[in-house]
Amino acid sequence: MVLKKLIRNPISLIGLIILLGFILVAILAPVIAPLPEDVLARNPNADPYRIPRYGFASTPTPPSKEHPMGLTEGQLDIFYGIVWGTRTAFKVGLTVISISCLIGIIIGSVSAYIGGKFDEIVMRFVDIFMSFPFLIAAIVITTILGRGLENVMLAMILFRWTGYARLIRGNVLQVKQDEYVMAARAAGVSHIVILIRHILPNTIFPVIIQASMNMGSIVVTAASLSFLGLGAPEGYADWGQMISYARNWILGAPGNPLAYWYTVVYPGLAIILFVLSWNLIGDAFRDIMDPKLQG
Amino acid sequence: MAVAKKGELLLDVRDLKKYYPITKGLFRKTVGWVKAVDGVSLQVRKGETLGVVGESGCGKTTFGLSLMQLIEPTDGKILYNHKGNWVEVNAKTIKGLRSEIQMIFQDPYSSLNPRMRVRDIIAEPLAANGVTNRTERYDRVESLLKAVGLGSHHMKRYPHEFSGGQRQRIGIARALSVNPSLIVCDEPVSALDVSVQAQVLNLLKDLQKEFGLTYVFVAHDLSVVQHISDRIAVMYLGRVVEMGDVEQIYNAPKHPYTEALLSAIPSPNPDVKDNKIILTGDVPSPANPPQGCAFHPRCPYATERCRTERPELVADENGHSVACHRAEELMLKGVDVGETA
Structure with missing residues (x-):
């Protein structure tokens, strides 16, 4: 049903095709970009997320037949990094979104449903979380817990759920005044069932739309943290990391500003397309999820 | 109506009050109270319809919701005759009484969950009150849909596929699902077109006969309650100012406020001269009700006594009660029952 409408809408169709491409790349990563044989020969259990290295020269190598997107400084294969980085992007995006969404929905909806002083206290708590500048908070957390993708994800979850909590709280506050909630109470339905059957189905869609829009920005945030050396x-294999390898080469060589274009364009393109696809789909979702437009 | 009078009491409300605090400042200090319902006492007999009328903000809806314990009353007692035993309705006992007392809501557009199918909406009170078998529930839903003039082909549809009148029928079916004795109707037709209002009112009347229901029918429209009620209670600023049989209220109102309400009923006959009593001013704020009789600032007959002393509700030998100091001396104009029907 929903899928049919996503396909019928040309804008979301583009988003869907790009996203499908990324999913395919992520699934087929071992086929598209297998670890080179010499690495496997040395260590059969080598971590495929480690980008293979083809030398130690500090200047990037332009694209060639063996390395279609070239090599970064330190001679890491860009093509390999982007293919396996797709998996990282999905892993980070889906984990952060699903966990922070879940936390936000539970805390926000329960707080709004109970209301009164409880709601007041919970929302001030949310305010505290929201008052931290995210990048500084993330830096502090990774400093305490150490560098790593998991810690970056943890930092993002810790500071992302508040947005969803606020969003759903506002919706629940509105919906809980509706007469059908009153009717359910008059029918003797328990609070937890009212919340799950009556309130959440009528409040959750804006949150899901927000979440699908955020998928892209989560990946950008993760990339920027990797760029800062925190991730x-x-x-x-991580797109943000790939761009951070390009940091010294973005301006090119003297007299030739485009000398090392491949170090930044390919990973940048991957991030842009990924974010774009989620935003296009999120936009289309918003129209589709309106029950009044359901046939 | 005389038959209804003899009936056994089903509901006995004693001095029901609902006050809302007015808070101010950072620490939510209570600076006053909005007396939405301020001491309502009334009885409802089995099988009758009690109409509760009043203008916006008089507390009639709050009164209805308090009966259902959807709003917790501040004070007072609600006693319900549960198969011969008097039970006090409160937050604890209401769970066991949900299948006895049900409610029909005002706005059929917001009283049905837009994401639930009709059969699940109607079956919900059943599920919540111990009918665990799904087929049994849906069988009951099917017969209920027929009883309210819809069909079994409507079961799988969503509320937005129905018109206002049909939606209200769904709401009625939901209230009926658990076989209640008492139904609180909170302005069930005020959101509907006039033509549909009559259909729904007739349906409610038919269902009352068929299932032996008792209604507390809240409305702001005297012409609507006249059609369906046996007795009427007129509310003003959280209090009952007059209560009696339909004939008593319509033919011989004793309270000036009732007289004004009656004169405002539009007549379909163009030859009838309008003698509308236009009340000046607004309903006073229930947070700061006037001294004495709450109606005195708008009452054309007010005297010095009305400004200082609050009249109590007093019943005469025919069961017609009124809260007015001048009830005996005033000759108020009613309307002919039947003329406006």
Whole structure:
């Protein structure tokens, strides 16, 4: 039903096709970009998320037949990094979104449903979380817990759920005044069932739309943290990391500003397309999820 | 109506009050109270319809919701005759009484969950009151839909596929599902077109006969309650100012407020001269009701006594009660029952 409408809408169709491409790349990563044989020969259990290295020269190598997108400084294969980085992007995006969404929905809806002083206290708590500048908070957390993708995800979850909690709280406050909630209470339905059957189905869609829009920005945030050196470890297949390898080469060589274009364009393109696809789908979701438009 | 009078009491409300605090400042200090319902006492007999009338803000809806314990009353007692035993309706006992007392809501557009199918909406009170078998529930829903003039082909549809009148029928079926004795109707037709209002009112009347229901029928429209009620209670600023049989209220109102309400009923006959009593001013704020009789600032007959002393509700030998100091001396104009029907 929903899928049919997503396909019929040209804008979301584009988003869907791009996203489908990324999903395919993520699934087929071992086929598209297998670990080179010499790495496997040395260590059959080598971590495929480690980008293979083809030398130690500090200047990037332009695209060639063996390395279609070139090599970064330190001679890491860009094509390999982007293919396996797709998996990282999905892993980070889906984990952060689903967990922070779940926390936000539970806390926000229960707080609004109970209301009164309880709601007041919970929302001030949310305010406290929201008052931290996210990047600084993330830096503090990774400093305490150490560098790593998991810690970056934890930091993002810790500071993302508040947005969803606020969003759903506002919706629940509105819906809980509706007469059908009153009618359910008059029927003797328990509070937990009212929340799950009556309130959440009528409040959750804006949150889901928000979440699908955020998928892209989560990946950008993860990339920027990796760019700052907080995220994935050295040599890990991650788009943000790929761009951070391009940091010294973005301006090109003297007299030739485009000399090292491949170091930044390919990973940048991957991030842009990923974010774009989620935003296009999120936009289309918003129209589709309106029950009044359901046939 | 005389038959209804003899009936056994089903509901006995004693001095029901609902006050809302007015809070101010950072610490929510209570600076006053809005007396939405301020000491309502009334009885409802089995099988009759009690109409509760009043203008917006007089507390009639709050009164209805308090009966259902959807709003917790501040004070007072609600006694319900549960198969011969008097039970006090409160937050604890209401759970066991949900299948006895049900409610029909005002707005059929917001009283049905837009994401639930009609059969699940109607079956919900059943599910919540111990009918665990799904087929049994849906069988009951099917017969209920027929009883309210819809069909079994409507079961799988969503509320937005129905018109206002049909939606209200769904709401009625939901209230009927658990076989209640008492139904609180909170302005069930005020959101509907006039033509549909009559259909729904007739349906409610038919269902009352068929299932032996008792209604507390809240409305702001005297012409609507006249059609369906046996007795009427007129509310003003959280209090009952007059209560009696339909004939008593319509033919011989004793309270000036009732007289004004009656004169406002539009007549379909263009030859009838309008003698509308236009009340000046607004309903006073229930947070700060006037001294004495709450109606005195708008009452054309007010005297010095009305400004200082609050009249109590007093019943005459025919069961017609009124809260007015001048009830005996005033000759108020009613309307002919039947003329406006």
